[in-house]
Amino acid sequence: MEKLMNILVLCILAVALVKADPIWEDANLDTIGLLRKYGYTAEALTVTTSDGYRLGLHRCTGGPLSPPALNKPVAFLMHGQLSSSADYVIMGPNNALVYMLADLGYDVWMGNSRGNRYSNTHASLHNESQAYWEFGWHEIGTIDVPTMIDFILARTGQQKLHYIGHSMGTTVYFVMISEKPQYASKLRSVQLLAPAAYMTYILTPYVRWIATYAYTFDLMFQMMGTYYFAPTTEMDKQAAYDDCRDGAPYQEMCANQIFLIAGWNSVETNRTMLPVINAHSPAGASIKNMLHYAQIVRSGIFRQYDHGANNWLHYGQLTPPLYRFTGHSAPVAFYYGLNDWMATPSDVNTLHRAMGSQVTLFHQVPQASFNHMDFVWAINVRSLVYDRMTQEMRKYD
Numbered sequence: 339m340e341k342l343m344n345i346l347v348l349c350i351l352a353v354a355l356v357k358a359d360p361i362w363e364d365a366n367l368d369t370i371g372l373l374r375k376y377g378y379t380a381e382a383l384t385v386t387t388s389d390g391y392r393l394g395l396h397r398c399t400g401g402p403l404s405p406p407a408l409n410k411p412v413a414f415l416m417h418g419q420l421s422s423s424a425d426y427v428i429m430g431p432n433n434a435l436v437y438m439l440a441d442l443g444y445d446v447w448m449g450n451s452r453g454n455r456y457s458n459t460h461a462s463l464h465n466e467s468q469a470y471w472e473f474g475w476h477e478i479g480t481i482d483v484p485t486m487i488d489f490i491l492a493r494t495g496q497q498k499l500h501y502i503g504h505s506m507g508t509t510v511y512f513v514m515i516s517e518k519p520q521y522a523s524k525l526r527s528v529q530l531l532a533p534a535a536y537m538t539y540i541l542t543p544y545v546r547w548i549a550t551y552a553y554t555f556d557l558m559f560q561m562m563g564t565y566y567f568a569p570t571t572e573m574d575k576q577a578a579y580d581d582c583r584d585g586a587p588y589q590e591m592c593a594n595q596i597f598l599i600a601g602w603n604s605v606e607t608n609r610t611m612l613p614v615i616n617a618h619s620p621a622g623a624s625i626k627n628m629l630h631y632a633q634i635v636r637s638g639i640f641r642q643y644d645h646g647a648n649n650w651l652h653y654g655q656l657t658p659p660l661y662r663f664t665g666h667s668a669p670v671a672f673y674y675g676l677n678d679w680m681a682t683p684s685d686v687n688t689l690h691r692a693m694g695s696q697v698t699l700f701h702q703v704p705q706a707s708f709n710h711m712d713f714v715w716a717i718n719v720r721s722l723v724y725d726r727m728t729q730e731m732r733k734y735d
Contacts, residue, residue: 361583361610364430365575365617369396369423369448369456376431378440379406385489386461387452387481394456395486396423396448401431403441410445411526411735412496416483418505418532418714419475419628420567422456422621423448425504425714428614433717435502438724445494449486451478451510454621455569471565474626474643475506479513484521491524498524500731501668504531504713505680506627512640512661519665527734528670529727531713532681535640535661536688537631541679542599548628549635559625569622578616584609592616601679601709606716615715663692671699671730673723675708699730 364372373380378401386392400406415435417425426448431437439446450456452473463470490499503511508530514521540546548555559565570578582592592612593604626643633644642658649656670693674686683702690697703712703722712719 359583361613362579364428364614365579369427372424372427373398373436376437377402378431378437382456383489383493385485387485389477389481390461390463391452391482392457392459392461393452393482393486394423394450395489396450396456398436398440398446398448400445401437401440404443409495410443412490412494412499413439413444413446413731414487414490414499414501415446415448416501416503416507416510417448417450417454417621418507419631420620420623421505422450422454422618424618424621428618429608429611429715429719433608433719435714435719435724438720438728442728444500447486447490447499449483451475451482451506451623453566453624453627456621457482458569458622468563468565471624471626473624474630475510476513476630476642478506479510480517483510483514484518487521487524498526498668500526500529500734502529502531502727505534505710507531508533508681509535512663515665516661516663519662522665522667525668527731528666528668529673529731530671531673531723531727532675532678532710533672533686533689534681535634535692536638536685537635537680538638538688539682539684540635541601541682544599545628545631545635545680549632552629552632552636555632556629565625567620567623567625567628569620570617575613575617579613582609582612582616596711597709599679600711601675601677601707603677603707603709603712603716605707606705606709606712606718608715608717611715663696666693666696669698669730669734670696671701671727672697673701673703673713673727675703675705675710675712677707678710680710701726 370380370382379399381397383395384392385395415426426436427434436446458465460470512535581588589609593607593609630643641660644658645652653659674683676683690700705722
């Protein structure tokens with residue numbers, strides 16, 4: 339009996355120690371909770387799109403170095419594929435972009451695209467139905483982002499804002515300006531991290547595999563009734579903590595999972611934070627998002643979703659319409675990494691040529707191993723990227 343009691347006490351102590359671990363705490367806090375934990379003023383808001391999707395907007399109005407005040411310049415951040423606003427927060431006050439911008443005096447807003455954990459309800463559709471998930475990043479670019487921009491400008495009383503996007507957050511910017519060029523006049527500047535439009539030379543094996551068998555995957559997902567990538571669950575968070583924390587035997591495998599998507603860069607990977615990263619990502623997305631990217635890889639053309647034999651019904655033509663690369667009246671800055679497996683230097687250069695003089699800054703990150711996710715999670719991302727980016731933004735405040 340005494341032995342059993344000792345085991346029980348040890349188990350209780352182990353659970354208490356886990357719950358006291360700040361890594362475990364950050365893994366379980368949401369975006370707003372993380373901001374408030376570190377002394378920043380934050381609020382969560384909801385805006386409904388014209389087609390009924392309820393989008394979660396997160397706002398950070400200030401912190402210890404720059405308290406909330408009226409008429410601060412506005413910065414709007416859009417996340418990448420399978421991600422959320424948490425990407426810009428989880429690495430903490432010394433690294434993450436939101437804290438840096440807030441300290442510099444910006445009113446920081448973070449968008450969440452339809453279908454992720456913060457934007458997963460609808461005015462009339464159930465979020466498990468096929469009808470709910472009939473969207474991709476075209477709809478995010480033509481509906482979600484414009485809706486959020488209008489809401490932010492109305493709420494703040496500002497005429498313009500800075501747009502910052504990473505990965506899919508850059509794709510939806512290009513879609514917005516192509517299809518709704520009037521929104522260029524609402525932007526002070528555009529800062530694009532790992533700009534993604536052309537994807538001919540993508541190196542990520544998962545995406546190349548899906549692209550190779552895109553039509554087979556599409557049919558398979560439809561037959562299975564699978565319409566979305568689910569966000570992490572409580573069980574996933576616990577598994578990530580057990581497997582990826584410091585001292586865990588599988589920590590390096592957790593790092594390798596990221597490298598296989600983004601490109602290898604061991605030196606910039608904060609392994610201590612892997613449980614937090616894996617707790618917040620993936621955050622959920624539609625299957626159609628990934629299939630649209632797979633089509634871009636296959637075709638080498640940046641164009642709308644290919645519905646195959648049904649293109650005529652959707653577009654009145656046999657092939658999908660091309661996205662236009664004109665109308666970018668706000669200054670546009672590109673930031674790209676030499677070891678980015680998703681937005682490769684070759685593809686970014688193709689995009690740069692398509693944009694021409696509309697790109698006012700073409701910045702190569704000064705580290706040969708810098709990868710796709712380093713733009714939000716790298717140990718030295720501030721000195722390698724954000725210092726240069728905020729210097730560029732200051733020109734247009």
